[in-house]
Amino acid sequence: MTATVITVAQQKGGAGKTTLAAHLAVAFTRVGKKVAVVDIDPQQSLTMWYRLREQQLGDAGAGLLVNQVKGWRTRNEVDKLAASHDVVLIDSPPHAETEARVAVRAADLVVIPVQPSPMDVWATRPTLEMAAGEKVPVLLVLNRVPPRANLTDEMLAEMKAFGAQVAKSRVGNRVVFAAALAEGRAVNEVQPSSKAAKEIAALAKEILKAARV
Template sequence: MAGRVITIAQQKGGAGKTTLAIHLAVTWARAGKSAALVDIDPQGSLSYWYAQREATLGADATGITHLQISGWRTQREVERLAKTHDVVVIDSPPHAETDARIAVRTAALVVVPVQPSPMDLWATRPTLDLARVEKRPVMLVMNRVPARGRLLDAVAAKAAELGVPVAAESLGNRIGFAGSLMDGLTLAETDPKSKGVEELEALAAEIWTALD
């Protein structure tokens, strides 16, 4: 098995990086793929979520593999997981330090969540520069999108000018994404028929296609 490694990277805080990593991994797991989540962010938010998931569902019923790691062993451990899983999703640290570089270097695709505002778009530049240096493909994902309006279209157009692919699918500004994490779950597990789940499944499918 040669699993696909996807790194979720964004140097600006508040972009929804960890929430996106969790929801994508669980979405793929629910679709029948073996998925692993790797937390190399010193904040450890993903690992706190996973501990709550074990408490809620049981250690043997989480449906995904979790690893918290940092430092020089990161690339080796990610490559090891990729041999036994269909997809490995890395939640990277917010700064372009060694761990972030390793996470980007290891990825088949770097997914960069960005909220639809000029400030957030400008803040992606260090992440895009890092991916360019490491020669890794990138996809921007519009996250926490309000009701569609001119601002979203304008930001998407400016993002395209950066020469980076922008996902056609976006995620709405839905409280259910964050709310579901409190119990170690995801929106698909707390409100499976919601619009947000439709968006997630469509985005996950688009990202998977981009890896082919």
């Protein structure tokens, strides 16, 4: 077994990167994938969520593993986990050029969450340039989209102008995403029939297709 490696990256903080990574990891397991997450973000938020998950569920749920490592160990950790998993998901740190570049370099696909605001869209350029420099394909994802986001279509057009692929699936700005994580769970576990769960499921499917898993 050789895993497909997906890095969630965004050098601008506050884009919802770690929240998205956690929900995607669980969504991948629910379509039969064995998933390992490599957490190299110094905040360790995803690792703390996983420890809470272990406490709540006992075994953290079938097919999911989260390891926290230092950025320089990323490549070795990914290679080790790739031998026994279908997907290795890397949660990379913001504002850390070297560690983020290592995570991007290790990936088969880079997923870049972007909030629909001019500042967030403009701030995406360094991550796009990093991925281009490493010759790794990217998928831009509109994340934390407000219910009445008048700027969304305008921002979508600007994102497409970057020449990068933009996901058709969008993820709304919903309280349930954070609430689920606070329980050590994901939205498709606490509200499986909700619009939020359907958004994550659709995005997970699109990402796996883009990564050809």
